[in-house]
Structures are given as structure tokens and as C-alpha cells.
């Protein structure tokens with residue numbers, strides 16, 4: 020039975036070039052970076068920084084040293100919450116997030132607010148699963164220091180109007196962080212055009228290995244922020260009286276990073292560039308429309324998230340079966356989807372469901388696989404209804 | 405994988421019409437169970453009379469496995485002493501986690517044997533045991 024993998028919002032499968040790059044790195048290129056004067060250390064350092072340049076190009080950032088390697092979006096958000104928070108957030112300041120955030124874009128801000136006495140404000144979400152932009156405007160004030168919102172929702176697929184969000188925040192002098200974990204794999208992201216102050220992605224959701232991702236920060240912010248972790252590689256000079264920090268990006272990359280994963284991540288980026296993110300987006304959109312058309316016909320099935328602008332995410336509930344039962348049944352038919360709250364419990368509460376079933380598409384999915392999904396959902400109905 | 409062993413007819417039937425569904429009026433003992441992985445919730449109420457479970461009920465949101473298991477849990481522990489109820493849970497837990505040597509011949513399990521298939525679906529063990537954990541907590545709760 021062929022596997023139909025429709026859990027791409029959780030993590031993508033990896034192309035052979037990425038797997039080969041990992042194997043090649045550990046067989047022939049493995050050394051620690053920025054240390055030795057020997058061949059392997061120099062080779063590893065060179066490959067490591069090639070990925071940084073590839074990421075700069077892919078996201079159209081101004082400088083390569085604005086691209087900081089992290090393990091994932093979670094680490095990037097926590098880095099900004101800790102470091103930007105330490106430098107720029109104090110009691111009475113306001114941070115804005117939205118109801119559709121992933122827990123990784125909620126909890127770090129709650130922790131920061133607890134530490135500093137700042138206040139977290141929440142943009143409401145409409146019944147269609149779009150951000151309430153009037154609600155957003157009314158939250159903005161001179162107290163707003165940071166707006167951190169998801170670019171594309173992992174639970175609903177909604178593509179948020181981030182350029183407008185950035186523009187409005189900048190009008191009141193607030194910085195903006197975009198959670199691009201679900202946008203980077205599926206839509207073209209031009210950081211200079213968006214003009215956001217921070218951006219995170221998850222490499223493993225965009226064909227890369229687990230363990231290598233990007234935090235982008237504008238140079239002007241990163242220069243003024245304190246280090247997140249202390250250790251090797253991030254210093255200029257250490258004495259017990261006082262240490263000074265290395266320049267960007269090393270200041271934010273303490274310790275030995277996940278070098279092999281970073282090296283292989285470049286091959287994922289180049290793969291996406293070769294296929295073209297615009298054609299990936301178009302392909303997924305066609306699959307989504309094809310899927311929506313068919314599941315709309317299924318009695319007792321309700322779509323959760325019907326925004327006008329959506330990425331390839333199909334979130335739904337059924338009156339006869341709980342998402343868990345849908346997930347297990349689909350799995351037995353070879354169709355892998357996610358069932359759960361998608362690390363977005365406030366959003367689930369907003370829609371009055373404990374969880375949803377979610378199919379999420381990527382460039383390698385086909386119409387036949389959508390057919391398999393729809394057929395499997397019909398089977399669920401025949402068992403439970 | 406064959407789903408027949410997981411979704412037995414008895415389980416589907418209890419899912420559609422759960423037994424002992426609803427709240428018990430005070431004074432009763434209650435406890436909540438929550439599965440952080442999927443957001444499912446269950447609340448179990450019970451009353452103890454002369455060291456025996458006199459009444460037991462539940463309300464919750466959850467999958468077919470968790471709902472049917474809660475429903476059959478209430479039937480299994482009603483009328484039992486505390487020690488007997490805990491004993492049934494221990495055997496049930498051993499069965500769904502695959503540590504029970506011979507569930508088929510265990511008289512304590514009775515009808516609960518329909519859940520033996522859960523052991524082959526590790527992701528679903530929590531669903532099957534959620535209401536049982538709540539029941540155990542409710543046994544020790546203050547009325």
C-alpha cells in the first residue's frame with residue numbers, strides 16, 4: 020500500500036539531495052567550524068556559511084550576517100523574546116500576538132511578560148479564520164513595543180496580510196516578528212519588501228533536516244541586543260572581569276551548532292529555488308481547491324478555516340467521528356494526517372472544538388493522493404456514522 | 405494495520421450511546437482528566453457507600469476509544485470496593501500497555517477485554533486510560 024503523506028505542516032519529507040548531503044558531510048567533510056586551521060575545519064566552516072548566504076538570497080535579506088542559525092522556529096522566537104526582551108521590554112509595555120498563534124509564539128511572550136511586567140494583547144480571529152484587522156488597529160498604541168504574528172497559520176492555512184501588519188506596527192514605532200514556519204516552505208518571502216524586524220522559519224518543514232533553521236533579524240536590532248546563550252564561538256575576548264561579544268552572526272551562535280544539518284539545509288533551499296516557490300504555491304492551491312470541492316460534499320464534515328487567502332491546509336471535523344478516530348482510520352488506509360490541537364489550543368477554543376483533523380499538502384502531493392484522502396474520509400463515515 | 409481489533413463493535417456502540425453519562429449531584433467525589441496531547445477532557449463523579457462505589461458517572465469530549473472506555477469503566481467499577489476498583493484498573497492498564505501476560509483468561513477484566521487491541525496502537529493508550537486515571541483520583545477526592 021503506497022503511503023500518502025499529508026502531514027507536511029508538521030514536517031516535510033526530504034529530497035534525496037538533502038539526504039545525500041547529510042551522508043556526504045559526515046563521510047567526507049566533518050570538522051568543527053571556526054576553530055581549526057586544518058582542512059576539515061576550514062571545509063566545514065565554508066559549507067556552513069554557504070548555507071547562510073543561500074538563506075539570505077532565498078529570503079532576500081540585505082546581509083548574510085542577519086541570518087542566525089537556530090534549531091527551529093521555536094528557538095528563534097525564544098531568542099528574540101529573551102534578548103530583545105532584555106534590552107527593550109519593561110513593565111507596562113505591550114506585546115501583541117494573535118489568537119491563531121502556535122504555542123511557540125505564545126508561551127515565550129507569556130514568560131517575558133511574567134519576568135518584566137509587560138502585557139500580552141491578543142488580536143481576535145473571525146469566524147472564517149482571518150485576523151480581525153480592526154481589532155488589531157485598536158490594540159496598537161505607543162505602548163506597543165513588539166507585534167509577533169504568524170505569517171501562515173499551521174492549523175487553518177490562513178495567509179495573513181503581514182505587509183499591512185508591519186506597516187501599521189511601524190506607524191506606532193513597534194517592531195514586528197513574523198512566524199514564518201508555514202510560509203517559508205510554501206510562499207515567496209521577500210524580507211526587504213516585507214520590512215519586518217524579525218522572521219523565523221523551520222528548516223525541517225521546507226525539505227531540510229531537523230536541527231537547522233533561520234532566525235532573521237534586522238542588523239540594527241541584532242547589534243543592540245545582548246547575547247542569548249554564552250559560550251564558545253560567540254565571544255571576542257573573555258576575562259573573568261568582563262567579556263566582549265563577537266560580531267554578528269557569531270554573537271547569537273554560541274557553542275557547536277548542528278553543522279551537518281545546516282550544511283544539508285542549503286540543498287533544500289536550492290531545491291526550492293529550482294522548483295520555484297511560486298509554482299509550489301500554485302500547485303498546492305490547486306490541490307487545496309480540488310480537495311475542498313470534494314470534501315464539501317461529505318455530510319457531517321465541517322471545514323475549520325475558510326479564509327479567502329489560504330495555503331494548502333485542510334482542517335476539518337466530522338459529526339460522527341473524533342479527529343483521533345479519523346486519524347487512526349486514515350492511517351490504516353495509508354493516509355497520514357495530523358489529528359489534534361496543532362499546538363494552537365486558544366484557536367481551537369475560539370472555534371469551539373478540542374481538536375481537528377488536518378491534511379496539509381506539499382510540492383510532491385498529487386490529485387490521486389487527494390482522491391485517496393477523500394475516499395478514506397468516506398470510509399470513516401461508513402464505520403462511525 | 406487491521407483496525408477491527410481496535411474498533412470493536414462494542415466500542416463503537418458505547419461511543420454512540422455512552423452509559424452513565426452526566427453529572428452526579430453533590431455530595432459526590434469528582435476528578436478531571438486531561439490529555440495534553442489531543443486536548444481531550446473527561447470528568448468522573450462517584451459516590452462511596454460503605455467502601456463501595458455506589459454511583460459513578462462521567463462527561464467528556466474525546467475519541468471513540470476514550471468515550472467507550474469511560475463508559476465501560478463506569479459499568480466495571482460500579483458496586484466494587486475501592487480495592488477491587490483499583491485492581492480492575494491495574495489489570496486494564498497492564499492490558500492496554502501490552503504488559504498483561506494473558507488478558508483473555510483474566511476474570512477481573514470481563515467485558516473490558518474488547519480493549520486488548522489498544523496495546524498495538526501506542527498512540528491510543530492514553531485515550532483508553534484517561535477516564536480510569538480520573539476514576540482513581542476521584543476515589544481519593546473529598547466529597
Ligand SMILES: Cc1ncc(COP(=O)(O)O)c(C=O)c1O
Nearest residue numbers: 091092093121123173198200221
Ligand atoms: C506556525 C508554527 N510556528 C512555529 C512552529 C514551531 O516550529 P519548530 O517545532 O520547528 O520549532 C510550528 C511547527 O509546528 C508552526 O507550525
